[in-house]
Amino acid sequence: MSPGRTIGALLAAVVVATVASLCLGGRVFSPVEVGQALWSGDGSSHDQVIRDLRVPRTIVGLLVGAALGLSGALMQGLTRNPLADPGILGVNAGAALGVALAITQWGIVRPGGQVWFALAGAALTTLVVAVIGRPRRSGGDVVTLTLSGVAVGAVLTGITSGLVLLHPRAFDSMRSWNAGSLAVVGYDRVLAVAPFVVAGIVLALVLGRSINALALGDDTAQALGVRLVRTRVLALVAVTLLCGAATAAAGPIVFVGLMVPHIVAALIGPDHRRVMVCSLLAGPILLLGCDLLGRYVAQPRELPVGVVAAAVGAVLLAVVIRRRS
C-alpha cells in the first residue's frame, strides 16, 4: 500500500473504533443516540452514561493508544531491539509506582498532580533499565536489555501491588487502575494527561528522521549528520512523556507498544519514520479494540483493557520471536 493510502485507511479505522467505543458496551446506543446526547442532551441517564462515561473513556483510549503505540515504535528504533515496549522494559511499571506513591504517601488524588509522579517514575526507570541493560561488546544485547526491563518491572510492580494492598481505601476511586483500565476515568484525567501526550507526540515525530538514521547503526547515523547523544536524550524525554502520561491515565499496560509497530511494519515496511506515524494511528485502534473485547468477554463484569492487551500481545510476541531466527 502507498503511504498516503495506508494513513487514510488507518484514519478511517480510528473513526470506526471511536464510534464503536462510544456505542457498544453494557448499554448499547445507536450512533444517532450518541450524537443527540452530545449535541442536544437533556441530562437523562442515557445522556449521562454517554457524556460522563463513554466519552472520557474513549478519549483516554485514543490518547493512551497513540502514546503507547508511538513510544513502542520509538523505543524499537532507538534500541534496535524488536522486543522494546514500554511495558516489557518496565517503564510503565515505574510510572505506576510513581502514581501509587503519590496516592499513598502524599494523598494526591488529583490526576493533575499524579501525572508528575508518573513522569518522574518513568524517567527514573528508563535510566535504571538503560544502565543495567547497557550494550555489551559480547553481544546478546536484545536479551539482556529485555530481561533487565522484566526484572526491574517485576520489582516495581511488586512494590506497587504492596502499596495498593496496604492502602486499599486510598485506591477506592481507582479500583481497577492497577490492572490497566479505561473504565473509570473522568474529564479531569483527560485534561491532565493530554498536554503531555501531545508534547511527546510532537517531540517523537520531530526526531523521526534521526531515528531512521540511527537504525542504520551509530557510525552511519553520525555520517548522516545525526548528533547521537542529543537524539538519544530527546528520544528518552519523548518516551518518558508518552509512557508517564499514558500510565497516569490508564494504569500500567504492557504489549501495546510492542504489537503496534510490528503489525504496522508488516504492512508498510521497516521505514522507522513511517512506522512511527502509522503506529500513532494504529495504537488507538488496537487499544480501543482490546477495551471493547474486555467489555464483552467476562460479562457481567468487564475485563480490564490491560489484561486483554497482555493476552493478545503475548501471542504476537511469540509470533515475532518465531519469525526472527
Added chain:
Amino acid sequence: MSRVVAVRLLGGRISGRVRVRGVLGVLVLLGVALAVGVASLPSPDAGVSLGETVDVLAGRGTRITELVVLEWRLPRVLTALLFGAMMGLSGAIFQVVTRNALGSPDVIGFSSGAYTGVLVALLVLDLSGPAVPVAATLSGLLTAGVVLGLAGHEGLRGARFIILGIAAGALLSSVNTWLVLRATAEEGLQASQWGVGTLNGITWADLRLTAGCALVLLPAVMAVARPLALHELGDDVATALGLRLRSRRLLAVGAGVALTAVTAAVAGPIAFVALAAPQLARRVVGGSPPALVASAAMGAVLLAASDLVAQRVFAPTALPVGMVTVVLGGCYLAWLLYRRG
C-alpha cells in the same frame, strides 16, 4: 576449595566421593533453615512469644499457646520450608538443563501455567483435594510442551526459549485474572492481586497433601536429575559416557514442572525463589552446575525468610509472600544482569 573425600559404607558396598565444602555448605544451610523456621513460630499478633513457643515445643504449653503454635504457625512454617526446598530443587534442575541462570520455571511462565490449571480445576471444574495438584502439573507440562515446541530446534538452550516463556507467562497471568474475574465477585483491585503467591491460610490439610506429593516426587527427581550434572561437561562427553541426553532432559524438565506445579496448587505462583536459590546455593557450596541438595536447602531458607518478612514488615497486615520474593528476586536478577560483562 574443592577437597574431595572418598566415603565407604557397609564394607565398601556403598561408596562415593564427597566434596567437603558441599557437605559443610548443605549442613550450614539446613541449620539456617531450622533457625528461620523456629524464629517464624512465635506469633506477636496472637501474643505468643519465643519463650512460650519453646515451652510448647517442649510439651509445656497452655491450651491457647499450643493452638497458636501447633495449629496455626507450625503448618505454615513447615509448608514454607518444604515449598522453598521444592522450588529450589526445581530451579536447579531447570538451570542445569537449560544451562542458563534465567531458565527457571518462574521466569519462563511455567508457574503461571500451573496456576492456570489450579484455577480451572477450582473455579471451572469444581474439583478439590489431590485433583488440584494433578491439574496444576498437567497444565504446567502443557505450558512447557507448547513453549518448547515453539522454541523449535534451538530447544532448551536458546534465548528464544526464555523470551517465549516470558510471553507465555504474560498470556497465562491474564488468563488467570480473567478466570478469577469470571468466577468470583472480586473487583479489579483484588483481581489484580491474584496470582501473587501467598502462604496465608495454610492448614495441616494443605501441608499433608503437598507432603504426600513431595514424598512421591523427590526421590524420583533426584534419580532422574543427578546424572544431568554431567551435561555440564558438554553434550559430546555426556553422550560418550552413555547418557541418553534428550529423553533424560525432558524427563528432568517434567519433574521440575511437577515440583513447581504442586507448590502452585496450594500457594499460587510464588516468583523468583526457583531462580535465585540455585545461584545463591552455588555461592555457598561452590561447583559450577547448581548442586541439587544445596539448592533445595537454600530455597527453604529463602522462602521461609521471605514469608517471615512478609508477615512482620507491615504487621498486622500480612503481605503475600510472592510480593516479597518478587521484589527481592527481581533485584537479584537485575544485579545478575548488571554484572554481566
